[in-house]
Amino acid sequence: MVSTPLRWAIAALFFLSGFAALVYQVLWVRELGLLFGSTAQAAALAIAVFFAGLAVGGWFWGRMAPRVKSALATFGLLEVAVALTALGHFFLTDLYHGLYPALYALIGDHPWADQALKVGLATLILFPPAFLMGGTLPMMGQFMVPVVGRLSTTGTALYALNTFGSAVGALAAGFLLPVLLGFHGAYLLAIGIDLVVGIIAILLGRRIRSRGTGTHPAPVEPFPAEVVAGEPASQWSSLPPRLVGVIAFASGLATLGVEVLWTRLFAQVLQNSVYTYAIVLVSFLVALSLGALMANALARIRRLPPQGVLGVLLLLSAGVIAASPWAFHAATDGLNYVGAGAGWRDYLAAVSATAIAVMVLPGILLGAVLPYLLRAVEASRPEPGRIIGQLVAANTSGAILGSLAAGFVLLPWIGVTGSLLVFAAIYLALVIWLIWRTPAPLSWRLTGAAPLAAICLTLLIWHPQGLSVSRLDQAAGESLLDVREGSHATATVVQRGEHRVLRVNNYYTLGGTTSLESERNRTLIPMMTHPDPRRVFYLGMGTGITAGTSLMFPVERVDVCELLPEVVELAKIHFHPWNNGLFQDPRVTVRAQDGHHCLRHTRQRYDVIISDLFTPWKAGTGNLYTREHYEVARARLADGGLFVQWLPLYQLTERELGSIGRTMQAVFPQVVAWRGDMFPTGSILALVGTEADVTLDPDVLVRHGRALAGNPSLPAPLLQAVSLRFYAGNVGLSQVFDDYPVNTRNRPVVEYGAPRSQRRVHTGEARWVIGAELGALYEALSRQVPPHQDPYLSRLQPRELGYVHAGRHYYHYRVLARHGHEALAGQHLEAFLRLTPFEIAPSPSPEETGSRWEE
Structure with missing residues (x-):
């Protein structure tokens, strides 16, 4: 006999089990992205292996559930085993980092072999704990279902409870745990929760069994209350097992496929930070949990035929999926940015409201299908654990196929809207099959199925017009x-x-022909300072204009890694007149891969590594500002090499800039700063990391300048002044960033702080490091490490040091002139002209950096 308080205690354990499972999943997907590259393929691989483990585990442990002496104690053993196998993550990732470079060199540049290596490691890390997790729901179902007649309601309640625990876990992993505990601490917390849940469940299972309750609790008080003992399980016959399995599989396929597509839609109108992704995921999981509760309520209405209820659920699911593209455009007013101009809390509220409006009702219907299948089979009186395990296995197997098909087949083929219509058609096909399997006369079945078949065919061949894929000004x-x-x-x-x-994704401009000078400067400024830049690596490509500029120098090798293959394709087609033959030059290799992954696993050494501008609040981008990333970059530099980190100051507050600068100081013996432009508002800055003995040779500036101009008689002072006016100061020897935290993978202060800072800027609570704020930074650098005391500038003569001072004066001139302070601006302009060979001030270029977030 199991008391009601004890049942609620067991329910709490199952809630915590779901909580820990989603914390694991979120952290595993992130970690494998860091290991294999932050690509769609890496994320899909992690999800596929994880779901495969759940599917196999559900099937295996479901078959085992009726045979165990205590299903509750076995559930506890599974939880403990999950915790122990999860600990292997730390050992296996360290082993991977140690062995992968050698294995990669052994297999060579063969994508399939490399993918097989990644699949093997992902399987070692994810499959064992996922296999064990897959058994928790069947074992808990085997224990909690006291009589066969309560399979549907108890099973749906357990599914809802566990899914809601998963939603809370996703919320905690997205918002709280990494900030409070770091990623390692969050992972250890999930392990600790599983250990505690497992130990308590084992003790309770043994206690209950010793009192003679056995595997099934006695039906003293139903959980939750419903039918009286001895009532027939159902007046309706069960659906055929094959049909149930197909519906479970198709439901998983469509549900996960739709989630992938909805996530893409939201990426067009959101900040795309770790927080907004968490909101979308949590909203979807909450909807699935509510769907299970809806299935629970429907299962209590015993007079309703399960086959009819299931048919209505599938039909409604088809309708809401088909309507969702139009609902999304209506909710976002035609792909307008959600929460534009709002502060942090208001922004999160706006995103949450939009996610709820778009996803919750459809998600409830989608989430009700799988758990309601328990009602459709309970008349055959199956073993609870076995049938739950079979449904979990079929549904999760479908989910693997659905997520892969949506992301890698349907999206590139027919786009988001067309893909959603395909999944709506799948639900209609299931309704048609249900109708066809009814014992009704043939004419009745044809009358019901024929119109649905016509609608299904229409959805598959329809190409709707009028829904834009991009917001245009x-x-x-x-x-x-x-x-x-x-x-x-x-x-x-x-x-x-x-x-x-x-x-x-609608709001992030990677570059264009409006910013040719700025984009070319991102190569010209650092390469002009290197005496012989032969091997160059680009982390990020965009239009290819920046990388193509390197071909103006006598380089031998240029490697370019761009994360987005869609960007590579469009740059090749539409920007070839401006990227200087980047895609035709045999010296250049362009890869659509994660740049950090490329850099980490190459054995090449580079004279210059250029890391392009990245939006700091975008999920995953913060990893490119971590100590671990900079350590990899330093290890890939040749003697005298330069690592160049370009920073979009119009997207960074003092907090994020300080953390990035402090992190580079922690890795590189010398860090100097170069301006990328003289813009008073849209400025960019390069932090250049080198070894301590690297100095600037002014003769190199002259040699490169004459070679680029094709004019060996150009005056040396003019060429030196053109370059040296961009030098901003020695960051490494200054104290301007000493009080800021180092950004690491375990403590990603940039990735979790930048999204908040972006919203604070919009409400006037913070400011970007542009204009007067940037001018103050330049003054602090010059005051703390004057140019004549800067070891990086030790080879410069007094006249050449004056060009450095002149650049600072010119920046102040631009800022003051913009704000109408003509008298002060004129003083700085006079100082600039006095210190340089320029007879007049350089013409201001348009304030276009190319790469920016357009809200």
């Missing part, structure tokens, strides 16, 4: 040139007057 004369809805992102090329820009 009509006032600026924008028009859409090309679009790629790919597995990684939705990328577009937009014509804006005489210029064209490359945009990703």
Whole structure:
């Protein structure tokens, strides 16, 4: 006999089990992204292996459930085993980092062999704990279902409880645990929760069994209350097992496929930070949990035929999926940015409201299908653990196929809207099959199935018009040139007057012809300072204009890694007139891969490594500002090499800039700063990491300048002044960033702080490091490490040091002039002209950095 308080205690254990499982999943997907690269393929691999473990575990442990002496104690043993196998994560990842470079060199540049290596490691890390997790629901179902007649309601309640625990776990992993505990601490917390849950369940299982309750609790008080003991299980016959299995499989396929597609839709209108991804995931899981509760309520209505209820659920699911693209466009007013201009809390509220409006009702219907299948089979009086395990196995297997098909087949083929219509058609096909399996006369079945078949066919061949895939600024004369809805992102090329820009996910412009000078400067400024830059690596490509500029130098090898294959394709087609033959030059290798992964696993050494501009609040980008990433970059530099980290100061507050600068100081013996432009508002800055003995040779500036201009008689002072005016100061010897935290993978302060800072800037609570704030930084650098005391500038003569001072004066001139302080601006301009060979001030270029977030 199991008392009601004890049942609620056991329910709490199952809730915590779901909580820990989602914490694991979130952290595993992140960690494998760091190991294999932050690509769609890496994320899909992690999800596929994890779900495969759940599916096999559900099937295996479901078969074992009726045979064990105590299902509750076995559940506890599984939880303890999950915790122990999860600990292997630390050992296996360290082993991977040690062995992968040698294995990669052994297999060579063969994608399939490399993928097999990744699959093997992912299986070692994820499959064992996932296999054990797959057995928790069947074992708990075997224990909690007291009589066969309560399979549907108790099973659906357990499914809802565990899924809700997963939603809370996803919320904690996305918002709280990494900030409070770090990722290692969050992972250890999940392990600790599983250990505690497992030990308590083992003790309770043994206690209950010793009192003679056996595997099934006695039906003293139903959980939750419903039918009286001895009532027939059902007046309706069960659906055939084959049909139930197909519906479970198709439900998993469509549900996960739809989640992938909805996530892509939300990526077009959100900040795309760790927080917004967490909100979308939590909203979806909450909807599935509510769907299970809906199935529970429907299962209590014994007079309703299960086959009819299931048919209605499938039909409604088809309708809401088919309508969801239009619902999303209505909720976002045609792909407008959600929460534009809002502060942090208001922004999160706006994102949550939109996610709820778009996903919760459809998610409830989708989430009700699988648990309601328990009602459809209970008349055959199956063993609870066995049938739950079979349904979990079929549903999770479908989920693997659905997520892969949506992300890698349907999206690139027919886009988001077409893909959602395909999944709606799948639900309609299931309804047609249900109708056809009824014992009704043939004419009745044809009458019901024929219209649905026509609608199903229409959904498959329909190509709806009118739903835009990209927001265009009509006032600026924008028009859409090309679009790629790919597995990684939705990328577009937009014509804006005489210029064209490359945009990703609607609001992030990677660059374009409006910013040619700025994009070329990101190569020219650092390569002009290196005496002989032969081997160059680019982390990020965008339009290819920056990387193509390296071909103006006598380079021998240029390696470019761009995360998004859609960007590579569009840059090759639409920006070839400006990227200097980047895609045709035999010295260049362009890979659509994660740049950190490329850099980590190459054995090549580079004279210059250029890390492009990255949006700091975007999920995953913060990893490119970590100590671990900079340590890899330093290890890949040749003697005298330069690592160049370009920073979008118009997207960084003092807090994020200070953390990035402090992190580079922790890795590189010398860190100097170079301006990328003289813009008063849209400035970029390069932090250049080198070894301590690297110095700037002014003669190198002259040699490169004359070679680039094709004019060996150009005056040396002019060429030196052109470059040296961009030098901003020695960061490594200054104290400007000493009080900020080092950004690490375990404590990713940039990735979790930048999204908040972005919203604080919009409400006036913080400011980007531009204008006067940036001018103050330049003054602090000059005051703490004056140019004549800067060891990096030790080879410069007094006249050449004056060019450095002149650059600071010119920046102040631009800022003051912009704000109408003409008298002060004129003083700085006079100082600039006095210190340089320029007869007049350089013409201000348009304030376009190319890469920016357009909210």
